[in-house]
Structures are given as structure tokens and as C-alpha cells.
Amino acid sequence: xxxxxxxxxxxxxxxxxxxxxxxxxxxxxxxxxxxxxxxxxxxxxxxxxxxxxxxxxxxxxxxxxxxxxxxxxxxxxxxxxxxxxxxxxxxxxxxxxxxxxxxxxxxxxxxxxxxxxxxxxxxxxxxxxxxxxxxxxxxxxxxxxxxxxxxxxxxxxxxxxxxxxxxxxxxxxxxxxxxxxxxxxxxxxxxxxxxxxxxxxxxxxxxxxxxxxxxxxxxxxxxxxxxxxxxxxxxxxxxxxxxxxxxxxxxxxxxxxxxxxxxxxxxxxxxxxxxxxxxxxxxxxxxxxxxxxxxxxxxxxxxxxxxxxxxxxxxxxxxxxxxxxxxxxxxxxxxxxxxxxxxxxxxxxxxxxxxxxxxxxxxxxxxxxxx
Amino acid sequence: xxxxxxxxxxxxxxxxxxxxxxxxxxxxxxxxxxxxxxxxxxxxxxxxxxxxxxxxxxxxxxxxxxxxxxxxxxxxxxxxxxxxxxxxxxxxxxxxxx
Numbered sequence: 001x002x003x004x005x006x007x008x009x010x011x012x013x014x015x016x017x018x019x020x021x022x023x024x025x026x027x028x029x030x031x032x033x034x035x036x037x038x039x040x041x042x043x044x045x046x047x048x049x050x051x052x053x054x055x056x057x058x059x060x061x062x063x064x065x066x067x068x069x070x071x072x073x074x075x076x077x078x079x080x081x082x083x084x085x086x087x088x089x090x091x092x093x094x095x096x097x098x099x100x101x102x103x104x105x106x107x108x109x110x111x112x113x114x115x116x117x118x119x120x121x122x123x124x125x126x127x128x129x130x131x132x133x134x135x136x137x138x139x140x141x142x143x144x145x146x147x148x149x150x151x152x153x154x155x156x157x158x159x160x161x162x163x164x165x166x167x168x169x170x171x172x173x174x175x176x177x178x179x180x181x182x183x184x185x186x187x188x189x190x191x192x193x194x195x196x197x198x199x200x201x202x203x204x205x206x207x208x209x210x211x212x213x214x215x216x217x218x219x220x221x222x223x224x225x226x227x228x229x230x231x232x233x234x235x236x237x238x239x240x241x242x243x244x245x246x247x248x249x250x251x252x253x254x255x256x257x258x259x260x261x262x263x264x265x266x267x268x269x270x271x272x273x274x275x276x277x278x279x280x281x282x283x284x285x286x287x288x289x290x291x292x293x294x295x296x297x298x299x300x301x302x303x304x305x306x307x308x309x310x311x312x313x314x315x316x317x318x319x320x321x322x323x324x325x326x327x328x329x330x331x332x333x334x335x336x337x338x339x340x341x342x343x344x345x346x347x348x349x350x351x352x353x354x355x356x357x358x359x360x361x362x363x364x365x366x367x368x369x370x371x
Numbered sequence: 372x373x374x375x376x377x378x379x380x381x382x383x384x385x386x387x388x389x390x391x392x393x394x395x396x397x398x399x400x401x402x403x404x405x406x407x408x409x410x411x412x413x414x415x416x417x418x419x420x421x422x423x424x425x426x427x428x429x430x431x432x433x434x435x436x437x438x439x440x441x442x443x444x445x446x447x448x449x450x451x452x453x454x455x456x457x458x459x460x461x462x463x464x465x466x467x468x469x
Binding site for chain 1: 378379380381383384414416417418419422423428430431464465467
């Protein structure tokens with residue numbers, strides 16, 4: 001019998017939500033690391049009880065936690081994140097240069113074939129790697145070598161917030177950085193190239209089609225078709241059919257193409273989900289209606305999914321790492337809000353119900369499908 | 372024997388319920404006590420002071436015998452009452468926020 005385990009990071013701790021394959025009855029465990037900001041909890045695909053959690057406060061800094069029993073017990077592992085060499089400078093809000101300073105880990109992405117190998121996306125933007133289960137971390141400095149002096153922080157900081165591994169090509173991975181754009185490596189992270197052609201940032205950049213500097217909020221792919229990437233940008237929803245070499249807009253008939261997360265259906269590579277947000281000035285759903293939008297055609301044509309979601313007086317946000325899918329059939333879709341709700345649909349989005357309603361603000365949601 | 376009181380979140384992190392006790396070789400200074408504390412509880416490395424510069428994290432404060440030692444240098448000798456275990460060195464998370 002299949003089970004699902006939902007890993008939720010919040011402003012005040014981590015929560016683990018579990019259910020059997022019916023996804024009707026849920027058990028809630030937590031808060032783990034109560035009082036700490038948990039930006040991300042993620043599990044190994046090959047050893048699902050191996051979990052990693054990024055734990056942080058402004059008082060005491062960055063911690064990394066590891067579990068080998070599915071989140072029942074945790075052990076602090078290495079938290080020494082040093083930039084390689086002289087860290088250098090990046091662009092500050094006013095256009096001046098500002099020293100690189102480590103602040104926190106936003107995202108943890110375990111390797112697809114080794115539970116001890118994990119990539120960590122940092123603020124200030126850098127990519128770190130461990131091969132010993134989190135004991136020690138080394139930066140992959142080639143990333144910051146790609147015009148890092150031109151990267152600048154978005155409103156949420158300058159961070160590597162998305163790491164996507166190519167399941168068909170172990171040498172290839174993608175990262176997304178706010179506000180720098182998408183970068184691809186084809187040699188296991190040694191060298192990188194910006195893959196932002198086709199992005200337009202008319203109000204954010206002096207050169208709207210600059211090679212770097214775009215505020216990409218999230219990218220996603222389907223494992224069966226890793227050359228097709230989907231992107232929720234600051235404004236605009238985009239698609240690339242050539243591994244990021246060029247992008248075209250697929251916002252189509254969305255009520256707003258501003259938003260944070262984007263996800264792909266587990267079994268339908270062209271079915272994608274976004275949560276439109278009114279604007280960069282008003283981070284809540286248009287008209288106070290929380291609507292997930294689904295396209296079954298890889299974008300442009302979108303349908304509003306509203307059944308079970310609040311359709312009046314709803315002013316929460318859904319952050320970039322706070323949407324995930326399970327691998328069951330029908331595909332389950334999950335997302336968390338800044339109001340502390342975690343909603344799920346066991347019907348690919350046709351209807352929704354809350355698993356929990358009153359958690360702290362949700363920063364991240366991951367789902368594990370367990371046998 | 373030097374007693375050290377940790378703030379709640381660092382007690383949780385170090386998995387201790389109450390004061391901790393450390394010993395130092397030679398004179399008890401702010402720096403030597405923090406060195407001994409981090410040696411005994413490696414999970415606290417980076418949580419109280421920067422790993423490289425050893426600068427105090429901005430929202431961490433040090434007190435002993437009703438004196439604020441937060442801005443004192445690492446070689447500051449701690450009061451006799453702390454060195455002989457009568458009084459603890461207090462490590463405090465600063466009041467911050469709204």
C-alpha cells in the first residue's frame with residue numbers, strides 16, 4: 001500500500017504530514033525545531049527515510065539537520081558554508097558593489113542516486129555540495145563566476161532558491177537565482193552558462209533582455225522530458241523546449257502572470273500548475289480568490305481550479321517552494337500558504353481540501369510517495 | 372568548573388536542559404570559555420559567534436555578575452565569581468523584533 005509524506009517548512013518549525021494512498025486521513029507531526037525558520041525539508045529519492053532540513057534564525061544563524069528515520073529523530077550535521085576563495089562583490093540595490101555574505105540555505109536538493117550527496121542553494125547566491133551526508137560542504141564556485149558581479153538581490157534577498165537535477169543526464173543541472181536568472185551546467189557543476197534568452201524584464205532591468213539579472217521565481221520539469229522547462233518569473237510564465245537555451249511566454253489567459261511556484265503533473269508532462277498573485281506590490285490572489293490555474297497543453301490555455309479553495313476574502317500568498325506533487329494515480333497536488341494552510345488535491349487539482357489550516361506561514365512543501 | 376547558561380534555542384540545539392559546565396586551561400576569559408563550550412558542543416559552532424572571525428553574532432549578548440560583556444574583547448578575564456563557579460556566564464538571545 002502506498003503512502004505519502006508531506007514535508008512542510010514554516011516560519012516557526014517543520015511539520016510532517018502523513019497519510020495512506022487514499023490521502024483522506026492525515027497525521028500531523030511537529031513542530032520539529034520549534035521556533036526556528038525552516039526554509040526547506042527534502043528527502044532522498046533513493047533512500048526516502050533520509051531527510052535534510054535547513055534550520056535558521058536571525059539570532060543563531062544556519063543549522064543543517066539530517067534524519068535517517070523519516071523525520072522521527074534528527075541530528076545536526078555540518079553548517080560550515082564558506083565561499084571559495086575571495087568571495088568578491090555583487091550588485092547592491094543602488095547599483096553599487098556589495099560583498100558576498102552568507103545568510104542562509106534556501107533549498108536542499110538530494111542527488112537522484114546517492115543519499116549522501118546533496119546540493120544546497122544559499123543566500124547570498126551560491127551553490128554548495130556535500131558528499132558525506134551533510135558533514136562537510138564545498139562551494140561549486142563556477143556558478144558565481146558567471147557575471148556574479150551583475151547579480152542583485154530581489155526583495156527576498158539574493159538566493160539560489162531552485163535546484164533542478166536532470167534525471168536523464170547526470171552531468172546536467174539547472175539553478176534559478178533571484179535576481180540573476182537561470183543557469184545550466186553540463187559538467188556536474190564545474191562550469192555554468194546563463195540560459196535566459198527570451199526572458200524580458202521591462203521594468204526591472206535597464207536592458208530588458210540582459211543575459212543575467214532576471215528575477216526568476218521558480219523552474220520545474222517533468223522527469224520524462226527534461227529538455228522542457230517551465231518557469232514562473234517575477235512577471236510572466238515561460239517555457240523552454242531546449243533545456244533553457246531559449247524561452248517563450250505561455251502566460252496566455254491567466255488573470256495575472258505574477259506568482260511564485262510552478263509545478264508539473266506527475267504523469268502528464270504538459271500539465272502544469274501556477275498560483276496567480278495580483279502583483280509584485282500586492283502579494284495576494286486577485287479579487288481575494290485563491291485559485292490554482294492548470295494548463296493541460298504546456299501553457300497558454302489555463303483553467304481555474306477553485307473547488308474547495310476560498311473564493312472570497314482570501315489574501316494569502318503561496319511561496320516559490322511551497323507547491324509539490326505526489327506520484328500516485330491520480331496525481332496529488334499540494335501547496336502551502338503564508339496563512340498556514342496546506343491544501344491538497346487527490347484529483348490532479350479538480351478539487352481541494354485543507355490537510356491543516358493553522359500552521360505558521362508555510363515556506364516550503366515537498367511530497368514523498370512511499371511504498 | 373565554569374557554569375554557562377544558554378538561551379532556549381541553543382539549549383535545544385545542544386540537547387541540554389539546564390546550565391552546562393565547561394573547564395578551561397589557565398585563566399577564564401570570554402574567549403576561552405566560548406572555545407571550551409564549542410569544543411564540548413560542536414553544534415554550537417557558528418551559532419554564538421562567526422566561525423572564521425569569531426565575532427559575536429549581532430543578536431547574541433554576554434552577561435556575568437550583572438555586567439554586560441557583549442562588547443568586550445575575547446581576552447577579557449571573567450569575574451572571579453564566574454571562574455570559580457559561583458555565578459554563571461549568561462549567553463542571551465537579544466530582545467529583537469516587534
